[in-house]
Amino acid sequence: MYKSGQREFINRVKNALGHSADNMERKRKFFDLPMSEKDRTTLKGIENRTPEEKEKLLETLIEAAKPINLNVIVLPDVSSVTTAIVDLVREKEPEWGDKKSVAAWKHPLIASLNLTAALSEQDVSVYFTEFEDGQMEDDLPIETREKLRQHIIDSYIGITSADFCMADTATLVMRTRPGQARSVSLVPLIHVAVIEIDQIIADLKELFTLIKWDAEHQKEGLTNCMTFISGPSKTADIEATMVHGAHGPREVYLFVIS
């Protein structure tokens, strides 16, 4: 493989800055700092959030969603979400070709929707983006991966959950894991996300504090791809006219179970 060029490069930077070779002191200033009082307060605030405060966040989320054309629908339970999705599938037409199919994450909340059964009436297939038998290794037959990819490409609705939703900006936060393909929220024409009210957090500060300092989230970190999604894809590159669905989904529906 190509040599990385790192040493020479870093030395040039060091010289430009006039730093000596010893940089432990500076490193300590930047990295591996202990949790601050402020971080602790932020974590506590999230942990001890009252139901009223959660409702407040939901309101903020609904307000923030309006200008970005994100449809937020608050429903009382899982079965009403299923009904809503079934209606959506009935109402919306596919973008390419006329066969309707749906791609969905393998995720406990999504599994509880029982979509396969609910959509079989309309003869719509639901493809879950997981390898059979929870296969983990990368030496899978190439066709397995290819087949899944094709299912996602052919689907006109993609159904995911999310790790969090930031109320301040109406932003879904997703990390990548086996079974939870990135392209489900990207390639289909319509993206449907289902979350519970407890997954709503206030803003970026809370998100980063959780990921950095909360024991459970810290373990996983950002994963190799953490994505923020705020509403449908858009462009204004032609005479500044706003158009949705440039490359990503044209419509996004967020169901919040509360």
Place this chain on the structure above:
Amino acid sequence: MIKITTENYVAEARKAIKNQVLQKALEDLQQRFGPPTALSYQKLLEGPELRLIAQDIRMQAIENLDIILEKLAENIHQNGGHVFFAKDGQEAIEYALQIARKHNVKRIVKGKSMVTEEIGLNTALIDAGIDVTETDLGEYIIQLAGEHPSHIIAPAVHKTRNEIGKLFSEKLDIPFITDPPKLTQEARKALRKKFLAADMGTSGCNLACAETGHIAVVSNEGNIRMAATMPRVHLAFIGMERVVARLEDHDALVRLLCRGAAAQKMSTYVSYIGGPRSAGQVDGPQEFHLIILDNGRSRILADEEFREMLCCIRCAACLNVCPVYRKIGGHSYGSTYSGPVGAVVTPLLVGINQAKDLCLGETLCGACQDACPVNIDIPRMLLALRFKLAEGDSVWNVTPADRKEKAIYSVWSWMIRHRSVYDFFLRLAAFGQNILPQKEGMIRRLPPPMSGWTQSRDMKAIAKQSFMKRWKKL
């Protein structure tokens, strides 16, 4: 290398000012982004002061870039990604070509990236027989038209819907349409095919995070997510300065970037990418490479006068308020970076003498600094560049731009320090000006060697009686 045409600045600017369509587009653009961005800073929880905090974060990162880049590379390696440090554009391109060859890459989809424009990556890839497609809608239009972007965020701002309709009907073989949603849909269709067929996706990077080992990429269209998700290989390019130390640093900076770029609270998509897909993951690239580029930046870093410029996050907010950019547009600047940011960065990257007109052309009004999400003092650096042009500079290899001008000013400065000489010349000039063409008390043209002064402005005629004389009488 990309062709730099900074020497055509004056001629190009003249053309742009006469182009009515462009003038209208530029005015609209500034209206659409300028005031809303300022308002969005006001509405920040911390108020516009957050810009100063962000500036501090950026400056600290720049001043410790050596350890921060090491940390970034270390973490990306740990996540299973590859990092290549490129001294210049040539090395970056060679590396990219090598990766492309290794994976037998025939088709590449590109997410918008100024760095790859800077090094002329496209040409190199195309020369190597690879099919390269820009996927940001604006960039795609520009590529089909065989032009260069004229704005960092709105590359096709100078194109009308009619032009785009014609272009699409020729290149995509569709009927002539002008409706933006329909045109967008045609591009979506054409580009989707490209995304799905591509072997490799390339992107830039808006801001990396060293302590976690991720690059953040931001877009509204979703094209960068596509390019980083669907092909087998993801190759990302980053200017060496586009990194901060900690995750929490991204809080202030991401918020400010989205506001500065398009007056948004949050762009539609922000992805933190740290490596290739891992075991059991259904999609994402098999291989992830980050190319970190110097290409003249360490030279800027070494000069404390200009180091601040490396805090720039290329959001284009300064373009959206600049009165000069509004009149002359992006192409006049003759290089990748236009507007106020280009007026400083381009001379520093390509040579101060070669790009001298860029820093001479700006007005020093200060609007850029007020709009900048990290409060970069662009006017100060423009002045510093002009000083080098006037006096010459050995470190930056600057020869004084205009010896004649310097000579005139030396004489002038000597003269005004000698009252009697000054008075004598004033009388002489007051008498001599009578033979010059005048209109309504203004002199239209000065004789050489001062003729440059009146090339595009009139000069007030010298009063019959000087202020000093009148003062004495009072």
